[in-house]
Amino acid sequence: MLNNTLNNVNGMRVAMHNLGCKVNSYEMDVMSIRLKEAGCIIVPFTEKADIYIINTCTVTNIADRKSRQMLHKAKKENPDSIVVAVGCYVETGIDGVKKDDCVDLAVGNNKKSEIVDILNTFLEARGEYDDKTLGGNSIIDINHTNEYENMQLSEMPEHTRAYIKIQDGCNQFCSYCVIPYARGRVRSREMSEILTEIEGLVQKGCKEVVLTGIHIGSYGLDKGEPMLVDLVEKIADISGIDRIRLGSIEPRLITAENTRRLAAIDKLCPHFHLSLQSGCDTVLKRMNRHYTASEFEESVRLLREAFDRPAITTDVIVGFPGETEEEFEECRAFVEKIDFYEMHVFKYSPRKGTVAAGMKEQLTDREKTVRSDVLLKLTKEQSKLYRESFIGEKVDVLWEDSEEINGKKYMIGHTDRYVRIAALEGSERYESAVSGEITTEAVRGFVNSDTLLI
Template identity: 45%
Template sequence: MKVAFSTLGCRVNQYESEAMTEKFLRENYEVVSYDSFADVYVINTCTVTNMGDKKSRQMISRARRQNPDAIIAVVGCYSQIAPDEVSQIAGVDVVLGTRNKGDIIYWVNRAREERAQMIEVNDVLRNNVFEELNIEEYQTKTRAFLKIQDGCNRFCSYCLIPFARGAVCSKKPEKVMEEVKELAKNGFKEIILSGIHTASYGVDLEGRITLVDLLEAIDKIEGIERIRIGSIDPTFFTDGVIDRIVNLKKLCPHFHLSLQSGCDETLKRMNRHYKSGDYKEVVEALRQHIPDVSITTDIIVGFPGETEEEFNATYEFLKDIKLSKMHIFKFSPRKGTRAAEMKSQVNGEVKDDRSNKLIALSSKNETEFMGRFLGSEMKVLYEQIHNGKTNSFEGYTPNYIKVVSEACKDIEGEILNTKLFTAEQEFILGKIN
């Protein structure tokens, strides 16, 4: 039996797909690429934007074309938010939400045996128990995602995620430590701590353990050489937190601080829990204490009511703080959110224009940031072959600069001193020392 996965969206989804993959492998399935013939197709969906829903439907159609007799299982955020809509898509056999992925084999087998559609989507707003989806054997051996938290209590006005993922729930610290030690034993050099709202880790646990406490504990585990944090709320970085993380030897100097807008009026309508000045203070504090730090972010353009003046405030703010990279998203109204009902929705052409301006600014900032490190020597974790060339490998510096170097042997999974000497469009050419 063969199984194929299509994973859309965030790093949490990537982790959960890896965990489901392992369950199929234990049942003697062969994992094949999504463009191949398979007996089971699993689409792990995203619903952050309308495009996420559209891509999910496209993946369902592609699977059905490749094997009309396959079992198609749709899981994740899109099916959690709209189970009736997903179940009515032609060819869908299994519909699971965000907290049922651990039972994927059971529901696939039932659908096959009973020749009937299986729908199991629970009310996540009533469920605040962390679903254990441990991974013992990753398919790659360089860096591993580790899901430590699920759910979100923030309810930003544009976001469906609290309804798709439920309230904050955290993986118990002893379980996290067990999994990290297992990853180290299996040869992993780097782990990425991921969650839906990672900064909230521990608020639901007895003893009020925090993310910083967890980082300090992981930092002491032998074998793991790098720790990264997934997307993190800027409010996490208080002065006390920064004072503690600068003492961590393994925490990588790269933080993806969610911003969304550089205009306070827009941030207020978004129901974000900070102002642009608060964000700037965090950026300046991190740069002061960690000189080589890379700070990246997400920006939404065309949020309802965003005037030209508000957009210009965002543009000037971003021009001023010069983040190393920005991911730009055009506002996508999601049914069921407050933002979808707001007046003064922004015209599509205006969104396109604003998006293009920020993409150009991001490209300029990224080029300048990479240029700072030309001529220097940095440690690079090489992850894979570059563009199919067997003597060319790509990897990342601690502050997440992509580097491509030539080598006369397989260096996947190795951390090597590398001289950075030529900047390309999206990476730097390096020479291994």
């Protein structure tokens, strides 16, 4: 039972659960660090805790449902605990959050860095506020702020790789997407703060950074002009960083000039996640995407011309409102021609408040599932062929962690193209991999469908 005499978080057991994207993961890592610095004891979410913090997601209806399920699970685990809903689901569903008896406190985006102060205020108030937002002090109007929330990692969440948040918000307003309403407009982090954070993480063993955000191609846009490529060039100058990897970007970033500059950065991984969503122009137009299929294809051509076998991955939505059989076939043929390393396939999910939710000709879940299965089968085949192309070649592997596969222990790592590699315990290769450094080894074959053996 929660000790009702406590008025600060020092000594409290806190369980945390993250849902959603890498931006959420980064923010959860920062919150965890700040809570530990305040004297909290971080425990697994499966254990009984005084405080449960769920970093929520709202990108789909399923994400909303999972957020509610985790909030209810926490309260069921310990009815006397403080259950805190944090993030995107709070922003888009605050009325429902306030009515949910399982939620004690709601914290919006751009307030996560204040988690310790917010919790301490909640404990001190002891029921003074009845709106779950401390009288509006734990949430702001996210759609009318130009302020980037200052957060910084001071510890490595993984052994060798760190996700670095460089911006927040999105100005695109795709017709299906609720994220601009949950994250607000584009707000870029100061470049000097990003570089300082990375320099500090290098001292903790960081070898690879992955630049992440809600729409990283817009980095710098709010300050006058896009500056993502400039940032990558600056990071490359940091001693100790071996790899720089980009998060999801839009094809419009891949111009001839930007590609030339990116190709000149030796530390940049030839792994590009270009967000497609559909390979059919009429569907792209209804989605309010700001490019055509041919423009996307030109971006892929530029990358493949500048980089050796770049790993190009993407997202595709099937079953968008009004998507005909002919439009889907056009999309299927397009993604087959592009030949992605991997596709993340999503069935369209209507989001309240978006333009697409009010469109006519909504497809059935069965129709979406059939189309999803077609693309999932295709990406499985294409992905296997891409991995297979490295068998017999030497690849550079950054080793990360150990894992058991089919009853055997392996050290796991990734190449610069994000191809997953394994070294069997007891082998010479395993011993060299334990150090966590980058090693160059020859690929011998498959461990399983998504992992190669060296």
